[in-house]
Amino acid sequence: MDPLLGEKDKHDANLAKHYSEHYMANTVNLHSLLDELKSSKKTLYHDDNFIKIEDPSLVILIIENYADVDKRKILEKTSDASKTLMEMLRICKIPQTSAYRKIMSLVQQGLLIPDGFTFSHGRKVIKYKSAFERVGIDIFRNNVTVTVQLSR
DSSP states (O other): OOHHHHHHHHHHHHHHHHHHHHHHHHHHHHHHHHHHHHHTOOOBTTBTTEEEEOOHHHHHHHHHHHHSHHHHHHHHHTSSSOEEHHHHHHHHTOOHHHHHHHHHHHHHHTSEEEEEEEEETTEEEEEEEESEEEEEEEEETTEEEEEEEEOO
């Protein structure tokens, strides 16, 4: 048996374990964020799809991510349809290393959610979608709120 092949198999198994644990941790975080958003729901414009967020920590989280040009591109391009990592890289024209880091950050924070799978070169590839279809920021005196419409 080729010793390099054995090492590669160990490496692949470790990677699979790491991403499986990472995915599960992010899914729990996503559910927490979405549950919190749904519990603070207020009807705006007579449409239940809009949620007004007043919690300062969530407002800051959303504003900081949309203020980053690359993260905003990723969120905008995935607001209407889910995309794979490679599709996001191609469409957003972001360097691979920083794009991967930013995408994983968005997933971890619950702003980019896993939305199914596709197959590429015989492998299962996760597709991601923005948690929000529309985002609005309202500043009135010293009060900042964010109004979001959840993706369908």
